[in-house]
Amino acid sequence: MANIENSFEFCSSLTCTSLPPPRTRIFKIIVIGDSGVGKTCLTYRFCAGKFPDKTEATIGVDFREKVIEIDGEKIKVQLWDTAGQERFRKSMVQHYYRNVHAVVFVYDVTNAASFRSLPAWIEECRQHALGQEVPRILVGNKCDLRHAAQVSTDVAQQFADAHSMPLFETSAKNPYGNDDGGRNNSDHVEAIFMTVAHKLKSQKPLVLSQLPCRSGDTVTLRRQDEEDRGTWGCGC
Numbered sequence: 001m002a003n004i005e006n007s008f009e010f011c012s013s014l015t016c017t018s019l020p021p022p023r024t025r026i027f028k029i030i031v032i033g034d035s036g037v038g039k040t041c042l043t044y045r046f047c048a049g050k051f052p053d054k055t056e057a058t059i060g061v062d063f064r065e066k067v068i069e070i071d072g073e074k075i076k077v078q079l080w081d082t083a084g085q086e087r088f089r090k091s092m093v094q095h096y097y098r099n100v101h102a103v104v105f106v107y108d109v110t111n112a113a114s115f116r117s118l119p120a121w122i123e124e125c126r127q128h129a130l131g132q133e134v135p136r137i138l139v140g141n142k143c144d145l146r147h148a149a150q151v152s153t154d155v156a157q158q159f160a161d162a163h164s165m166p167l168f169e170t171s172a173k174n175p176y177g178n179d180d181g182g183r184n185n186s187d188h189v190e191a192i193f194m195t196v197a198h199k200l201k202s203q204k205p206l207v208l209s210q211l212p213c214r215s216g217d218t219v220t221l222r223r224q225d226e227e228d229r230g231t232w233g234c235g236c
C-alpha cells in the first residue's frame with residue numbers, strides 16, 4: 001500500500017520542491033443532457049469566463065476545471081462535459097457516474113424535445129446507482145433566445161419540483177440580455193455552478209493527492225473516506 005510520506009518524498013525528488021503543496025479538495029460534477037443543448041458552452045463559460053468561438057459535438061467527455069474559493073478554502077470544481085450523442089457516449093458512460101458528487105441536467109429552452117428527454121437522463125442516473133444524496137440541478141439553457149422558447153418556466157419548474165431539483169434558467173451565450181437587446185433576467189452561469197459548489201463543500205469530496213500519480217492524462221484521486229481508511233484508489 002502506498003505510504004503518503006514516502007509518496008511525498010517521491011514527489012519532491014521529481015519536482016525538486018522541498019514541501020508538498022497543500023491538498024485541494026476536488027468536486028466532480030457531471031453535466032448531462034441531449035446533444036446541442038449547450039453543455040460544452042456552459043462549462044466553458046464557467047471555466048474560461050466566455051462563450052466559446054465555436055464548438056463541435058463532444059466525443060466521450062471533456063474535462064474542465066476551475067479553482068474557486070469558498071469561505072476561505074480553495075476547492076477545485078471538476079466539470080465532466082459529457083457527450084449528448086449516444087454513439088459518442090456509450091463507451092464512456094460508466095466512467096461518468098463513478099464517484100460523482102453532483103449532476104447538472106441541461107435542456108434547451110428552445111427545444112421541447114430536449115426537455116422531454118430529461119426523464120431518460122434521470123433514468124440513466126438511476127441505472128448507474130446514483131445515490132439520492134447526490135445533489136442534482138436542472139438548467140434550462142439558451143434563454144437569450146426567449147422569443148423562440150418552447151419550454152415555459154412554469155412547466156420546467158413543475159418538473160423540477162416533482163424531482164426535487166432547483167431550476168435555473170440561463171444563457172451560456174448572453175446571460176445579460178436577449179437577442180432583442182432587452183434583459184432576459186436569466187441566472188448567471190457562474191452563480192449556478194457556485195451554488196452547486198457551496199452545496200457540496202460540506203460533503204466529503206475527492207481529494208487530489210498532489211502526488212506524481214499521472215498515467216497519461218489520468219490523475220490518481222481518492223475519496224476522503226478512503227483517505228480516512230488509509231487506502232488508495234483511483235477516482236477515475
Ligand SMILES: Nc1nc2c(ncn2[C@@H]2O[C@H](COP(=O)(O)OP(=O)(O)OP(=O)(O)O)[C@@H](O)[C@H]2O)c(=O)[nH]1
Pocket residue numbers: 033034035036037038039040041042055056057058059082083084085141142143144145170171172173174
Ligand atoms: N443562442 C445560444 N446558443 C447557444 C447557447 N449555448 C450553446 N449554444 C449553441 O448551441 C450549439 C450546441 O452547443 P454545445 O455546447 O456544443 O452543445 P452540447 O450540449 O455540448 O452538445 P454535445 O457535445 O453534442 O452533447 C452551438 O452552436 C452553440 O453555439 C446559448 O446559451 N445561447
Ligand SMILES: [Mg+2]
Pocket residue numbers: 039040041056057058081082083084
Ligand atoms: Mg458538447
